[in-house]
Amino acid sequence: MNPVRKKLIRQTLLEALKHAHGFAVPEESLRPHVDALIRPPLSNEEWNAAILELSHESRGLIVQVPSDLDPDLKQWAITERGRTLLATL
Amino acid sequence: MSQDKEIRSDAKLKNLSAEALEDLWRFRNPEEGGEKLTLEAIAVEIPLRWGFTVSLSTLSEFYSWLRLKRRMDSAAERAQQARLELAKDPSITPEDLERVAQTVFTAESIEAGNIKGYVSLAKLRLQAEKHELERAKLAAADKSKIEAGLDALFAEIQGNPRALKLFAELKEVVSKA
Numbered sequence: 001m002n003p004v005r006k007k008l009i010r011q012t013l014l015e016a017l018k019h020a021h022g023f024a025v026p027e028e029s030l031r032p033h034v035d036a037l038i039r040p041p042l043s044n045e046e047w048n049a050a051i052l053e054l055s056h057e058s059r060g061l062i063v064q065v066p067s068d069l070d071p072d073l074k075q076w077a078i079t080e081r082g083r084t085l086l087a088t089l
Numbered sequence: 090m091s092q093d094k095e096i097r098s099d100a101k102l103k104n105l106s107a108e109a110l111e112d113l114w115r116f117r118n119p120e121e122g123g124e125k126l127t128l129e130a131i132a133v134e135i136p137l138r139w140g141f142t143v144s145l146s147t148l149s150e151f152y153s154w155l156r157l158k159r160r161m162d163s164a165a166e167r168a169q170q171a172r173l174e175l176a177k178d179p180s181i182t183p184e185d186l187e188r189v190a191q192t193v194f195t196a197e198s199i200e201a202g203n204i205k206g207y208v209s210l211a212k213l214r215l216q217a218e219k220h221e222l223e224r225a226k227l228a229a230a231d232k233s234k235i236e237a238g239l240d241a242l243f244a245e246i247q248g249n250p251r252a253l254k255l256f257a258e259l260k261e262v263v264s265k266a
Contacts, residue, residue: 019157019158019161019162020161020164020165020194021161021165023161023164023165023168023195024195025161026195028199029157033154033157036150036154036157037150037153065191067192068189068191068192069192069196073195075195
């Protein structure tokens with residue numbers, strides 16, 4: 001993947017989560033937002049790769065939070081490490 | 090180079106004051122009776138008010154960003170209200186408070202169309218739980234009937250060691266069922 005696009009996807013994702021006031025954001029809301037800001041919109045492969053990389057244990061930039069509304073719902077929150085990294089991008 | 094310029098003007102828009110962001114939102118989402126401005130008109134207005142230029146594509150992306158930001162701000166506000174309301178109840182633990190606030194935020198941040206789907210899903214889940222509870226009650230009632238039958242049988246076979254041995258095995262099977 002184009003490294004500039006890759007960085008833009010990760011940055012946009014972290015920025016979106018930063019606006020959530022510390023709450024976790026469901027993918028149903030998060031993905032359309034990232035898609036709207038990046039042209040062309042993300043493929044599923046790009047989305048999954050970004051989520052996997054940001055949430056990987058060694059990086060810990062975002063974390064999955066279980067949902068009481070629906071156990072199958074995936075939702076993500078930015079971590080302190082994620083905020084710190086975002087400030088440097 | 091043009092991409093760098095776009096990123097800079099996008100960042101300038103996002104970093105405007107809350108009042109300026111509200112003005113920009115109202116340009117596209119006027120209150121009743123107000124005039125909705127086109128992106129072209131807003132692109133002309135921005136340099137006059139805030140001193141920098143933006144392309145139409147940057148402006149279009151900015152409004153997508155602003156829509157999500159406002160939805161998240163609103164969801165967080167509702168979640169905070171729920172948190173404050175529940176905090177009045179001393180029996181609610183801090184962990185439960187956070188869980189409820191997160192659930193409110195999740196529900197509020199999902200598009201209205203999707204909420205209907207989640208409500209339907211939640212209803213189905215409640216129905217499934219109810220059916221499971223009823224099934225468990227019926228099974229418990231059946232087990233009581235069997236146990237009552239066993240008690241009667243036990244009274245009948247007193248004094249018959251072979252029958253008592255078989256009875257003990259049968260009772261073990263029933264207790265594990």
